[in-house]
Amino acid sequence: MDGMVRLGGPAMARPLVIAIDGPAGAGKSTVAKRLAERLGILRLDTGAMYRACTAWILAHGVARDDPQAVAAAVAALRVDFDEQGRVQVNGEAQPEELIRSPRVTAEIWRVADNPACRAHLVAQQRAIVAGRAAVVEGRDATTVICPEAQLKVYLDASPAERARRRLAEWQAEGRRDLPDLAQVEADIRARDARDRARAVGALTIADDALHLVSDGLSVEEVVARLAAYAVQRNPFVLERAVADQVLVGRSRQAGYVRVAEGVGSHGWQLGLSNPSPDRMPDGVADFTRNHGGRQAGTVLQGMAILALGGRGEDPGRIDALPMLPQTWYIIEPGCWHAVIQEHGTICAWAEDCGIREERRALSAAQRRELAQFLAVYLPK
Numbered sequence: 001m002d003g004m005v006r007l008g009g010p011a012m013a014r015p016l017v018i019a020i021d022g023p024a025g026a027g028k029s030t031v032a033k034r035l036a037e038r039l040g041i042l043r044l045d046t047g048a049m050y051r052a053c054t055a056w057i058l059a060h061g062v063a064r065d066d067p068q069a070v071a072a073a074v075a076a077l078r079v080d081f082d083e084q085g086r087v088q089v090n091g092e093a094q095p096e097e098l099i100r101s102p103r104v105t106a107e108i109w110r111v112a113d114n115p116a117c118r119a120h121l122v123a124q125q126r127a128i129v130a131g132r133a134a135v136v137e138g139r140d141a142t143t144v145i146c147p148e149a150q151l152k153v154y155l156d157a158s159p160a161e162r163a164r165r166r167l168a169e170w171q172a173e174g175r176r177d178l179p180d181l182a183q184v185e186a187d188i189r190a191r192d193a194r195d196r197a198r199a200v201g202a203l204t205i206a207d208d209a210l211h212l213v214s215d216g217l218s219v220e221e222v223v224a225r226l227a228a229y230a231v232q233r234n235p236f237v238l239e240r241a242v243a244d245q246v247l248v249g250r251s252r253q254a255g256y257v258r259v260a261e262g263v264g265s266h267g268w269q270l271g272l273s274n275p276s277p278d279r280m281p282d283g284v285a286d287f288t289r290n291h292g293g294r295q296a297g298t299v300l301q302g303m304a305i306l307a308l309g310g311r312g313e314d315p316g317r318i319d320a321l322p323m324l325p326q327t328w329y330i331i332e333p334g335c336w337h338a339v340i341q342e343h344g345t346i347c348a349w350a351e352d353c354g355i356r357e358e359r360r361a362l363s364a365a366q367r368r369e370l371a372q373f374l375a376v377y378l379p380k
């Protein structure tokens with residue numbers, strides 16, 4: 001292990017939890033999935049659990065008009081996920097086509113509006129994420145399941161936009177007999193009203209949630225923005241994002257992550273550390289394991305690297321930080337701030353670490369993603 005990067009450490013003591021709520025069709029599922037993949041953490045789709053219970057009671061002749069019968073039936077169910085991430089009830093996988101069927105969607109309120117069912121499912125949801133880093137998605141993730149989440153997001157989109165996306169999704173799946181746009185929008189508004197009006201676990205915007213309206217944003221852009229907020233809340237995320245997505249290799253100095261195979265014998269390297277001790281999660285003071293500089297970075301679409309740098313041992317000089325290919329630096333003494341350079345220069349320290357300069361243009365998609373990431377750090 002000598003020379004290899006060790007993940008984890010004191011700042012990991014409190015795992016990063018990102019809770020995402022929002023109305024039906026806002027893109028929560030896709031965004032939560034991609035974000036969790038990108039950060040290398042668990043994703044918990046709580047809607048799938050409500051869906052699976054509903055499918056189960058419909059299939060097992062439970063008197064669905066009787067809330068007590070529904071509550072008693074659901075209370076006896078163990079709902080969790082198999083290795084492939086498929087929801088299962090009492091160990092039995094519940095197929096996607098079934099749990100996402102219009103019938104289940106139409107009947108789901110019998111479980112979701114039932115306080116006893118909610119209490120039972122919330123307890124199981126909390127057990128699934130206990131002690132783990134996760135993206136938890138639902139209607140009550142920020143308010144009930146994970147009120148302590150480090151990042152809370154209310155992912156929104158206008159009803160018209162959500163209806164357009166839904167319809168496009170169904171068309172792409174080749175579904176026939178599709179309702180018209182107005183009908184889809186009306187159904188979405190009706191589901192919103194129901195999700196907002198329920199007595200327990202209603203969909204609301206938590207006071208400290210980030211309200212992100214995704215009209216006009218691509219999934220990648222939303223994910224990039226949330227990744228940036230996650231990094232702000234817990235800089236360790238960067239290390240995971242980088243280390244999980246690219247090769248973690250032997251480096252010349254302990255504490256460096258080699259992020260890509262570059263030209264030359266040592267490849268490109270990215271030092272990871274945190275520039276702002278006062279922003280440490282849970283007050284962990286010493287995050288710095290690199291001695292050559294203070295910066296951290298994330299990988300944009302697997303290619304470009306965004307480095308967030310603090311001042312190094314030689315403060316005050318932007319060029320005291322190594323410039324990697326396609327690197328932007330966000331620099332401030334003791335704090336996050338922005339200074340962006342589109343073109344890198346290479347410094348002695350970087351050369352010491354074997355970083356070679358190479359410039360390449362970003363693709364349009366990378367630029368769009370970068371813009372989202374930077375928007376978080378460069379408030380207007």
Ligand code: C5P
Pocket residue numbers: 024025046047048050051108109112137138139140141191195201
């Ligand atoms: O997220 P999804 O659309 O699959 O959720 C289906 C329904 O389950 C929602 O409309 C909502 O009524 C219910 N639900 C809930 N609480 C959650 C997740 C889903 O009430 N945490």
